Amino acid sequence: MQQSRTRVVVFTDIHFTTAQPENGIDPVERFVTGLRHAIRFVPDIDHVVITGDLTNRGDLPSYQLLRKTLEEHETPVHLMIGNHDNRENFLEVFPEAPIDDNQFVQRILDTPHGRLVFLDTLDAPPYDYPRSHRGFMCDKRLAWFDTRLEEAGKQGCIVFMHHHPHPVGFRAMDTINLTNGDAFYAIAKKHGNVRHISCGHVHRTISGSHHGIPFSLFKSTVGQMPMTFESMNFQIETDEPPAYGIIDITEDSIIVHTEDFGLTDLAAIDR
Ligand SMILES: [Fe+2]
Ligand SMILES: [Fe+2]
Known part of the structure; x- marks a missing residue:
């Protein structure tokens, strides 16, 4: 008999833009293909999450394009x-998006198999690049995180965040991860109820554990980070197949799948 579970499909780094993409990849086509693939092949999806970099430049037309695409x-x-x-532009186009008391795009979602915690790790305003490419959680966001874990008690929590909260071995990307990861982990470890952390940002499939807490990163739907541990160019990318993740949460386990949907010939499978 199938064990009861909560199934979360995770897309990340969809980088919508209304401009001509520099890499020649159409982000809308990629995301829609991935979403259709998940709807077609992954049964009983409870939630779909996009863990940040919704747009490439944070501009209003790109958020409007995303809204139109999702509404279809x-x-x-x-x-x-x-x-x-861009937090302000995002909220202008998605005014119904849940936010915390301090206007950060943070929320919780309680499921039958635990609490999903969505964090806002954007280090802006001011939007000051390249500094703002790194992740940061101010004291207000950390306090919100602390409270949400505390009130969860024995209920297990799955944390979703854009920036990886600890180094993962890619020199360039590790200069723009969550720069106060120690503060994050002090809270994550304190309550003993964080079962998993899901991130994006690196555009690459990476998993493991840090301070005893398992984590997974998924590939983007657009360009991917090539195997260049030592490169200091965090803009480098390659057109490996796009992917999404599937996180199955049960009382006893968390199973993480990645699906390189760009390798699937949907027409052949559907015949
Ligand atoms: Fe990204
Ligand atoms: Fe990112």
Whole structure:
């Protein structure tokens, strides 16, 4: 018998833009193909999450394009922001998006198998690049995180955040991860109820554990980070197949899948 579970499909770094993409990849086509793939092949999806970098430049037309694209599909999607986003423009186009008491794009979602915690790690305003490409959680956001974990008690929590909160081995990307990861982990470890952390930002499939807490990063739907541990160019990318993640949460386990949907010939499978 199938064990009861909560199933979360995770897209990340969809980088919508109304401009001509420099890499020649159409982000809308990629995301829609991935979403259709998930709806077609992944049964019983409970939630779909996009863990930030919703747009490439945080401009209003790109958010409007995202809104229009999402409205063409019935599946509700939880939106998060990353370093390529603009919080104010995002909230102008998505005014119904849940926020915390301090206007940060943070929220919780309680499921039958635990609490999903969505964090806002954007280090802006001011939007001052390249500094704002790094992640940061101010004291207000950390306090909100602390309270949400404390009130969860024995209920397990899955944390979603754009920036990876600890180094992952890519020199360039590790200069723009969550710069106060120690403060993050002090809270995450304190309550003993964080079961998993899901991030984006690196545009690469990476998993492991840090301070005993398992984590997973998923590939983007657009360009991917090539195997260049030592490069100091965090803009480098390659057109490896796009992907999304699937996180199945049960009482006993968390199973993480990645699906390189760009390798699938949908027409052949559907015949
Ligand atoms: Fe990104
Ligand atoms: Fe990012």
